[in-house]
């Protein structure tokens with residue numbers, strides 16, 4: 519493919535928070551981000567997939583150093599939305615494959631996903647933009663994931 | 676907040692495809708993207724949220740002009756993975772809020788989500804990167820969404 523991969527970026531200082539089975543109706547996203555913003559929390563990844571039977575899951579990552587603010591944030595959020603449960607996970611790492619032309623290059627994603635799967639690394643979350651394919655994986659898999667991705671995209675040559 | 680919003684980008688020529696209840700185990704993402712890549716399909720957004728009880732949904736968007744390749748792609752994919760159903764939706768629009776400093780600025784997301792909710796625009800999918808907040812909404816809501824976002828981020832001044 520013609521995509522130019524410029525590098526593999528990663529972070530291990532994040533915690534992911536998932537509200538499961540929120541209503542897929544206008545206002546819910548706002549009622550989650552509002553309280554986070556009011557507490558000045560550093561939100562990085564926000565991922566929400568399509569609603570199924572009127573419900574969806576809503577996940578965001580925050581800086582782990584701000585984890586102490588989560589109780590208050592969740593307390594505020596639960597006053598205005600329904601959800602099944604909140605899952606908090608600080609054992610994650612964010613890995614991003616950065617380049618130009620990643621959009622419309624299913625080949626880059628296919629290559630990255632194949633390399634990770636061959637190394638038994640589970641992909642927890644996927645979020646893409648034109649220049650970046652962002653994956654959330656388990657922290658313990660990070661070192662291997664970065665090496666594997668460097669190898670298949672030939673970034674050390 | 677200090678985020679600089681440079682603009683609102685949008686596209687209406689995409690179709691979203693969701694495989695529901697795929698197994699959240701290594702190899703599944705690869706078995707979906709592989710066939711898409713082999714058919715040279717233009718994949719743009721890929722969104723996958725966390726697994727719940729070992730299952731998750733996997734969504735990607737393609738150029739609607741390539742919709743005719745979908746039957747073959749799904750045919751190939753279903754040979755190697757289990758899923759509950761495939762949902763195909765070409766009545767979507769992708770809207771992106773582009774800027775610097777969007778990451779760590781829950782305020783930008785909060786502001787965007789509130790403006791959309793006040794206008795009864797449902798947010799179908801969310802995918803973020805440091806410089807871009809990407810939303811998938813219904814095509815019929817696009818014109819209003821772009822206007823609303825331009826207004827609240829004061830982009831016409």
Ligand SMILES: C[C@@H](O)[C@H](N)C(=O)O
Nearest residue numbers: 542544545546547798
């Ligand atoms: C789930 C959430 O994004 C909802 N669809 C909203 O528009 O706020």
Ligand SMILES: C[C@@H](O)[C@H](N)C(=O)O
Nearest residue numbers: 641699701702703704
């Ligand atoms: C769902 C899918 O991403 C799976 N977790 C994988 O690693 O391939």
